[in-house]
Amino acid sequence: MEERERQFVLKEFSGYYRHAKVEVPSVEQREFGIGGFDRKIEARHMAFESDAALQNYLIHDTPVYISHSVAYYKFPKATPMENKGWMGGDLIFDLDVHGGLFLSKEEQEKVRHDAIRLVEDFLLLDFGVKKEHIRTVFSGNRGYHIHVKDPAYRMLEGDARREISDYISGKGLDYTKFFSDPNEDKWKRYGPKESDWGYRGRFCRTAAKVLEEDPASIHRRLKKPEEAALLREGMRTGLWSKTSISDIVERMNVVAKGMPVQCIDVDTGVTIDTKRLIRVPNTLHGSTGLIAKELKSLDNFEPYRDAMAFGNEPAKIEALQEIPAQEFLSSTMEKMQNGEKRDAPLPYAMYLILKGAAKLS
Amino acid sequence: MEFSFSSKYPFTSEAKQKVEGSSLELNDEMMERAVQRVVTALKGKAEAPLEHGDERGTPYHIHPSDELLELGSYAAARMMLAHLRNRFLINKFAVAEAKRASSFMGKDSEENLRKLGDELGINPQEFEGKLALPVYQYASFSPRSIDYRLIFRNVKNGFVEVTRHEVIRLMEEAVKGKMESYKPLQNPPQIIRDYSQKLMVLVPKETVLKMSFKEGDNPPCIEKLLEGAKAHQNLNHQARLVLAIYLLARNVPVEKVQAIFSNLPDYEDRKTKYQLDHIIKRGYSMPSCATMLSYGLCVADCRIGSPIRWKGKVEPWKKGKGSSS
Numbered sequence: 310m311e312e313r314e315r316q317f318v319l320k321e322f323s324g325y326y327r328h329a330k331v332e333v334p335s336v337e338q339r340e341f342g343i344g345g346f347d348r349k350i351e352a353r354h355m356a357f358e359s360d361a362a363l364q365n366y367l368i369h370d371t372p373v374y375i376s377h378s379v380a381y382y383k384f385p386k387a388t389p390m391e392n393k394g395w396m397g398g399d400l401i402f403d404l405d406v407h408g409g410l411f412l413s414k415e416e417q418e419k420v421r422h423d424a425i426r427l428v429e430d431f432l433l434l435d436f437g438v439k440k441e442h443i444r445t446v447f448s449g450n451r452g453y454h455i456h457v458k459d460p461a462y463r464m465l466e467g468d469a470r471r472e473i474s475d476y477i478s479g480k481g482l483d484y485t486k487f488f489s490d491p492n493e494d495k496w497k498r499y500g501p502k503e504s505d506w507g508y509r510g511r512f513c514r515t516a517a518k519v520l521e522e523d524p525a526s527i528h529r530r531l532k533k534p535e536e537a538a539l540l541r542e543g544m545r546t547g548l549w550s551k552t553s554i555s556d557i558v559e560r561m562n563v564v565a566k567g568m569p570v571q572c573i574d575v576d577t578g579v580t581i582d583t584k585r586l587i588r589v590p591n592t593l594h595g596s597t598g599l600i601a602k603e604l605k606s607l608d609n610f611e612p613y614r615d616a617m618a619f620g621n622e623p624a625k626i627e628a629l630q631e632i633p634a635q636e637f638l639s640s641t642m643e644k645m646q647n648g649e650k651r652d653a654p655l656p657y658a659m660y661l662i663l664k665g666a667a668k669l670s
Numbered sequence: 671m672e673f674s675f676s677s678k679y680p681f682t683s684e685a686k687q688k689v690e691g692s693s694l695e696l697n698d699e700m701m702e703r704a705v706q707r708v709v710t711a712l713k714g715k716a717e718a719p720l721e722h723g724d725e726r727g728t729p730y731h732i733h734p735s736d737e738l739l740e741l742g743s744y745a746a747a748r749m750m751l752a753h754l755r756n757r758f759l760i761n762k763f764a765v766a767e768a769k770r771a772s773s774f775m776g777k778d779s780e781e782n783l784r785k786l787g788d789e790l791g792i793n794p795q796e797f798e799g800k801l802a803l804p805v806y807q808y809a810s811f812s813p814r815s816i817d818y819r820l821i822f823r824n825v826k827n828g829f830v831e832v833t834r835h836e837v838i839r840l841m842e843e844a845v846k847g848k849m850e851s852y853k854p855l856q857n858p859p860q861i862i863r864d865y866s867q868k869l870m871v872l873v874p875k876e877t878v879l880k881m882s883f884k885e886g887d888n889p890p891c892i893e894k895l896l897e898g899a900k901a902h903q904n905l906n907h908q909a910r911l912v913l914a915i916y917l918l919a920r921n922v923p924v925e926k927v928q929a930i931f932s933n934l935p936d937y938e939d940r941k942t943k944y945q946l947d948h949i950i951k952r953g954y955s956m957p958s959c960a961t962m963l964s965y966g967l968c969v970a971d972c973r974i975g976s977p978i979r980w981k982g983k984v985e986p987w988k989k990g991k992g993s994s995s
């Protein structure tokens with residue numbers, strides 16, 4: 310990016326911070342890191358004593374990226390890391406989807422639905438986290454950051470965080486482990502019950518649904534109501550061997566495959582790193598110019614409509630590559646050829662410039 | 671007279687207060703016993719408390735003054751280990767003391783278990799009619815074995831269903847963790863220095879872990895296990911099995927594999943040899959990456975299918991990011 314564009318970006322970013330409300334819980338205990346046009350983190354071990362001091366910095370020394378530690382420290386500025394005095398850290402989940410210059414509607418929806426399921430199915434139901442301890446934030450680019458501030462989870466070390474992350478992403482889930490070992494007693498296979506908690510219950514409830522809607526996909530004999538009833542009884546009581554289908558556990562593979570549990574794509578590396586820096590909510594993402602916006606609700610959120618930092622005044626740009634037509638700001642931005650010049654609304658112009666797809670003309 | 675809570679669990683604050691509140695001073699008798707305690711741990715056993723009368727009779731009868739000697743010897747052993755800062759000794763001692771405590775927990779009263787749980791940060795409670803632990807406590811202390819992986823457990827509303835036996839197993843892990851951390855001991859008393867020297871004479875020369883591998887020769891999961899072995903960490907059953915199968919498949923001689931395992935705090939020569947022979951005889955094959963994942967041993971996304979297919983490079987997508995996108 311040329312100097313002219315850099316100046317333009319920084320001026321607009323600074324303008325945004327004059328009006329934005331950036332608040333970091335326990336700001337004085339966080340380490341901060343800033344990034345420029347070349348790297349997301351160029352300097353770290355910074356600290357601010359208050360939100361006002363942070364805001365002042367953002368206005369006058371505007372960085373392209375700014376992140377804060379998930380951790381709370383006694384001495385956030387101290388180096389090396391061991392001297393900071395770690396006092397625990399939020400539990401963070403980073404959901405991302407990979408795509409091209411823009412995220413397609415499907416990609417946007419997939420990652421949004423994953424974030425909803427992560428919060429509602431896992432954090433609220435399985436982990437019992439209270440709503441007020443969850444901060445849901447659009448990452449400013451391709452996904453969502455979920456900050457869990459529940460003090461109960463604060464002191465967890467990396468390995469324990471990995472267990473939680475693996476649980477949520479379904480990593481290593483092998484449904485046959487829900488069943489008793491056939492070598493113990495092959496006539497009596499015990500398995501999950503509908504009333505079970507967590508994945509066991511989820512598996513069983515999904516199996517019951519498949520049995521009701523498409524029994525033949527498990528085994529053709531299950532088309533007979535009396536055979537299906539035996540299996541149904543097994544799911545209720547946990548004794549699966551009542552049915553005459555001897556390989557019923559293996560047959561359940563079809564249920565496991567259809568179970569929508571393994572699609573939450575959590576970046577484990579982020580969750581397990583207790584010294585990680587994560588984008589400060591409500592600051593700007595230096596690769597898009599979109600707000601890493603804290604969301605009250607994930608319902609109906611659309612990043613290319615609802616995370617805008619700037620007004621719609623036009624900016625003259627020149628495309629540096631072919632740019633496909635794109636829904637942005639609730640209207641369709643037309644396709645641009647390489648070298649084509651046009652007036653574009655400021656947020657869209659900023660997005661293309663920061664992505665390296667356009668320059669000021 | 672039954673064992674007191676403090677004698678069973680000398681690492682608790684109650685035990686510490688008893689020692690501090692007494693006029694107990696480090697003396698030769700106590701130090702001899704402390705040395706004996708560490709040496710017994712090295713043999714893979716936990717030191718039984720001092721008994722009156724015969725050497726190994728049960729039930730134990732402890733005179734109050736013996737109880738203090740018992741607690742004092744524990745404290746003295748810890749001081750020697752803090753002074754020596756020998757990871758091998760520390761981890762051996764941690765495993766032995768954790769097993770010793772666990773052997774008492776199984777037979778102990780609910781009241782004592784609750785008291786111990788409070789001390790260790792493990793508080794089982796009833797949730798929906800089942801014995802359960804808060805998830806954060808469970809995840810912090812569960813052994814890294816497939817049976818304890820959170821993903822296979824019943825989890826609801828912040829609780830994990832557990833059995834009494836599992837609670838005790840977690841408490842054992844918590845004790846071990848507590849035993850593994852030491853504050854550096856500044857200016858130890860002369861008697862601690864003297865007996866530490868005596869102790870080191872009794873300790874078999876530590877096996878130095880020498881591998882023919884260079885860093886990067888093995889996939890990240892195996893490197894992590896090797897690092898664990900080097901640091902004398904206690905690897906779980908699956909981790910040991912995987913490491914043994916891998917090393918044997920890479921044509922590392924059995925003696926060398928055995929030498930690597932001798933670094934583990936609960937190493938037993940005969941048992942290890944038997945198990946290695948068993949692996950060779952049965953021709954166990956290397957678990958796939960998917961199996962490693964379900965064992966909880968996978969640490970990277972190498973995309974190679976099986977650890978044995980490692981070609982010695984870290985793909986760029988696995989390199990850490992400074993900050994997330």
